Amino acid sequence: MARNKYDVDESLETQFDVNQLKRLFHYIKPYRNKMIFVIIIMLTASALSMLGPKLLMVVMDNYIPNENISGIVKMSILYLIVVLVIVITLRIKIKCMAQIGQDIIHQIRRDLFVHLQELPFSYYDDRPHGKIQVRVVNYVNNISDLLSNGIINTITDLFSLVFIIIFMLTINVKLTLICLCGIPVMVAFLITIKKKQRSAWQKLSNKSSNLNAYIAESMNGIRVTQSFVREETNSNIFNTLSDNYRSAWMEAVHYNFMLSPLVDNISAITTSIIYVLGISWLVGGVNGVTIGTLVAFASYISRFWAPITNMASFYNSLLTAISYLERIFETIDEPVDVKDAPDAITMPPIYGDVEFKNVYFSYEKENPILRNVSFKINKGESYAIVGPTGAGKTTIINLLSRFYNLDSGQILIDGIDINTVTIKSLRSQMGVMLQDSFIFSGTIMDNIRYGNMIATDEEVIEAAKTVCAHDFIMQMENGYLTEVNERGNRLSAGQRQLISFARALLANPKILILDEATSSIDTETEIALQEGLNRLLKNRTSFIIAHRLSTIKNSTCIMYVDKGEIIEKGSHDELIRYGGEYKELYMSQYKFLLNN
Template sequence: MARNKYDVDEVLEDRFDVNQLKRLAGYIRPYRKQMAAVIFMMLTASALAMLIPRFLMTVMDECIPQKDMKTIGLYSLFTFLIALYVSVSLRFKIKITNEIGQNIIHKLRYDIFAHLQELPFSYYDTRPHGKIQVRVVNYVNSLSDLLSNGIINTITDLCNLVFILFFMLWINVRLTLICLCGLPVLVLVVVLIKKKQRVAWQIQSNKQSNLNAYLAESINGIRVTQSFTRESRNTDIFNQLSRGYRESWMRAVKFNFLMGPSVDIISTVTTAFIYVLGIQWMLGGDGGITVGVLVAFTAYISRFWNPINTLANFYNSLLTAISYLERIFETIDEEVQVKDVEGAMEMPLIEGKIQFRDVVFGYEDGQIILDHIDFTANQGESFAIVGPTGAGKTTIVNLISRFYNVGSGAVYIDDVDISKVTIRSLRSQMGIMMQDSFIFSGSIMDNIRYGNMEASDEDVIRAARTVCAHDFIMKMDSGYQTQVNERGSRLSAGQRQLISFARALLADPKILILDEATSSIDTETEIVLQRGLKELLKGRTSFIIAHRLSTIQNADCIMYVDRGKILERGTHEELLALKGEYSNLYLSQFDFLKK
């Protein structure tokens, strides 16, 4: 999925890759035995049902003239038993096909979601989240009918056509040939609209994706929208996107609706010809056509065009599904840039020594964010990283957690190259608090325990006390069991940060990364928090990014980063004595506070 935003359509593929259907077949393959059983029952039911018009012809041409009530009763019994078997087969088919279809949908949705969990931050940084969500939910759901009924119906209907043609040829060859004259016309219709129909559904999926992207963006930014009174403007944008979706939908279904009427028109015309010619031949005594033959044959005609109509609908569903399959598999095929290398080992128990050795990194080719970074943080030391916005501070700590791969050079923890260890074993031994204090829907207890699912309630409370979150939590409606909304809308920014702080500390990590951890906390709470953290950070290697320099004065080492390089490093006193960039930054903040 290329970089874009809500008002930019995604790129359309010029040609359909048949391998997409082969991949879909791989999801169907585990259920081939159940599908074979359903197909067998449906085929036997269809084959038996084909006998009913033949029974009717025999009754009309032979039994009624001869007043043979015993044979009529026997045929009636056979017809009843066939109808009963068809009903049981249909019920069995509906139950099994729905189970198979939903199992396949579940597996598809699981695969795409599991893959999304592994994709790097850069994937989410460059595309609207709504366009990602629509693939997991809407696009996968759109395949439901195709997988539940379409495939089995297609197989059974193709076989039904063979059965029907056999009985039609058995009754009368000439009438059968007249019926088949309509097929070339139908094939011509299919050929003419096939490409336009597929492109129309691709455009429709793009417009749906755009609409969903803007909807997600608007909901997430509703506070900003209302603060700047942008409601009317945003509604106009939404209306424009919705109108584009509606127009693309109407154009796509227009092509779909060409198929059904085409089949109906062709079947009606051929049936009319058969009636006209059949009656003429019957009245003229030509061709051995009787009333029973004509009645039976017209019954077969309706059965002949019904499966063709079903096949046409399946063709429509397939073209629609193809446009969604392309997007689904495109997401699943998105390269996982940060993944375990072949033969990756488990990270040994971390002690806490961290080294950057000549690290160069950029988010895009040709871009340099970190330029030959070298430093060593020994076990238990606290490192603070300061500098202007965009200098590369957060990038450094992201590389320690291996959220990105370095361009060149290497990052070592306890003399182990972290690119050679499994990501899970590395991150599970770290405590990380990002700038975005994300709160999940659920209880406060569950949000803190997110950092260590095996932690007891007492452990959670102890972590909350350490970061000074316990008091405000206990003042809430249900204490630690208070339910909070997605993104923690019921909490203040400072409260969200304290909960995120407790979450990171609960993991009991050897390496602790705090990215602007106290930016939304008031000064009084910060003073208390610093006292609690002082004991907690003993024996742990910590990296602290902070714009408020009062929070990092006691760090063992402060690095001033700018333009991708470490320009200065040392303790707070050493850097002040240097009278360089750090000193200027500190004095400017000090002067501002005095004012």
Template sequence: MARKPKHVPETTKHLDRFKYTQDQAIEKPFNWAQMTRLLRYVKPYWKKLLPISIIAMLIATIVRLIVPILIGRVAIDVAIADGNTNLLIQLVVGIAIMYLLSYIANMLRIKYVNILGQNVIYDLREHLFSHVQKLSHKFFDNRSAGSILVRIMNDINSLQELFTNGIINLLMDIVMLTGIIVILFALSPKLALAILVIMPLMFYISTKLRRNIRRSWQDVRIQQSKLNSHLNESLQGVRITQSFSQERENSEYFDGVNSENFEAWNVATRKSAMFRPFVEMSNAIGTVILVAYGAFLILQGDITSGTFVTFAFFIGMFWEPISRLGQMYNQLLMAMAASERIFEFLDEKPNVKELENAKEIKDMKGNIKFDNVQFAYDEKRIALHDINLEMKQGETVALVGHTGSGKSTIANLISRFYDPTKGSVKIDGVDLKDATIDSVRQQISVVLQDTFIFSGTIMENIRFGRPDASDEEVIEAAKVVGADEFIQRLNSGYETEVEERGSILSAGERQLLSFARALLADPRILILDEATASIDTETEMKIQEALGLLLEGRTAIIIAHRLSTIREADTIYVLENGRILEYGSHSELMEKKGEYFELVKAQFQMLDAI
């Protein structure tokens, strides 16, 4: 029974979950250039695996083409007609041997094409994942994690059948069809022409359906992307959903998205299913023509009974590859829809581009200079206006201001997650646009408010900052930032397994791990972006004790709303709407009684009120 699709309820339509998901049907003509690009992934395995598969396929196909001729033209027209028992026995033994050879060939073909297909899928997924990791932050700003996940998993999985069976089966069916047509015309051009007269009609109808079916499979991919996006978001936000008792509304929303995915699959499979009835109808018409016209030709003496039997064998065999080609065509359409989406990501270029002659910044000192920097996330949203500031080696600089004032944007430009729209950002006198990205980021550590803990052990999470660090170095880094105390209380200490995002740890404990990770990396520049915002007062006191050691000898940029964490900064920059209002030390700014003074005053008044 078909389900009636449910639409997203009005109560949850304001949760526009997919406004950043740029998954739209890609209107491109079906072209072999794209298929050629896809087949490049087969190239590394061409010499090792493909020849064996093709030779095995040819052996099996040739056997299937020879057997009907032997049965019709030799067994019936010669052996049976002449009563030659010895020839008949020889034919039976010969055909049995050929079928055994065909069995072995098919076994080898299946084995090697599967090895080939799995290697190609592995390489393609590896390439896509590696490429996505190198893309700029702007790419991820406009897409949900779920939509990216669909491309790397579902879309590449859609190509698996194409590479494991599709390509070799396509070659096999083409060879089979070509062989059958040649043999049929060699045996009787009249009968062959009469049977194949309906072929142009079949190709015409299939061509008409092509665009429609292809668009349907693209729609399926889009709906799957939405479904995965919602699932990813719902699972990560399940605590918020439960805390606001929104389970029912969330389920209704999921039901709407799931129903749209269900309907998209129904439409696509329904259209794709139209091919097989056409093939069966063509088979029936061909059989009718064979019986009627073939019998007439036998009576006329134009063909023998053996030729008629051979035709009957080949007609049955003829529509089988035609049917598979129809299915293969649907598979090819699915693969094209998936590959278009994969190549769309692979064609994405990082907004932060590295020059061919980019230089490495070795032994970074940590002198930072912003020279008339302007930055805009888009045309309507200018985040920084003509910023000029200087941070000297070993200095601690604080950036304060209201939300949206441009603090985090400055940090992102220093790490070169973005490039300035105008002006330049320099480290040790080198414009970051002229430097290699790795040489910059390897010497900068960023600690965020919402630190990310990977699934794995505590030891592995801290070592993420420097993979070659010893266990002793990891433990020492944890001790310095005050994380060792809570780690030792865990059941397995440093070998305690934490799930994705560190759900078994408190916010303060996760932040302490991120500090240990940053310290272990031994960066020349350290950026603390609201790093103490999620930490309780007791934990903050532990951090403050370790902060002196953590910042020693490093250029540090501290972004904080808690002004108590930045009092000791060498220079404090106060920002508002992407502009620097004032700067100086804590005491200098307090004496000016400007914007910073008002921020401190407002914060103390708030504390007094509490």
């Protein structure tokens, strides 16, 4: 997949093969009994529909010449019953297949979503989120019709074609053979355009993915767009992507639309030949052709090409669906790099000792982020991590939570290598507040309870009070039941951080990780918050990343990290006395505060 680019086409990392179609039928398998039932009733209806021309032939050749009114009435009633049966079976088929199709779509989409939740951060770091979203929604929707109608219709049409040919052969063998002459022409045409047709639909899926990626990015960044008056420029980019999609669409449907005129032309030609020969044989009295025979056969000709046209449309739909199935199964097959070892154990209740031993890590192998990082923290101690942007501070705590795999080294909690325990049992005992204070759509109460779904309302409120969020929450129209939209746009940055803070605390973690937890909080709130923090951090192992050094002066130990290495380590007073990078950073902030 294109790496973080909305204007670069995705390249398939796993090419389609026939086994992926087998995987699709794996989703269909649980519904095979229902589908067999639908096929049976549709075949029954198809067989009954073949009686129409036969009944008409009998009426025209026998009952009308003999003025048999009673026979004509009986045939009319019989034909009416046949039509009613066909209508009822069609209704049953539509209802059943709609339900089956949507159930299958739901299962595919569920498998996609579940797998996406298991994929590591690195997967999302490398991909535009719009290109991921389009696979879960659009691509799955695009195979809906194939599952709901295409498969059943094709099977039914195939048997209908057999029935039609049998009935045609019973009427006149020579006329039937003339009718069949057009099929090899159509098959040769399909083989000729198959490769170009599939390539065109793959190109269309790329352009659709690019367009969705840009729309998602634009919506997320709408405030920045309007702040920098980028509306016109962004509209031009959108128009370019939309034009590319439109061109790809026209190319793809061009091949699809070529098939229907071909079938119509072949049908018209063969029908014309049959009429010419049939009339000449009728006049000459050869080959047993009668008026009733010719009328019945003409009726079967139109029925003969209808299922062929439908099967050709199914072929088009199948090629279209293949271009989407490739993307869907590629996502489902994306390896989960950060996962439980086969023999992983449940993490025992955490005591709080943490040790990094010779840890090396890189997002890209040629660009190491952490180099030989080693330190040990005992239960109840708080370690602050400071340093310049891009030094590796956040990476250290991400590794502790096992969001990424180490290149080498070990991370131990209470002497247990975290790679040997289940991820769920590890993370459930840790509270993490990342730099991005993400707020979900829903109530404030739900957002705080997100990390501990069994917490009572009283516990939620107590956590909010601890982080000084209670007062501003109660000032909102519905207090804790106030609805907030996605990303919490109704809230200020500081309010979002306080809610995220309460969420982390409510989980009652044994290890607490705070990544710039107070960066958007005003100084007055921070002072009030500090008392609650001190109470919370007591006897709890904690890691704190902060650029505002006033918040970490009381930490047990402060580590200055630069270029992936621990340059300095010690308490605030020790590092000030040492006179190194930390002191320089602290004094620069102190002077800035004095000047302002």
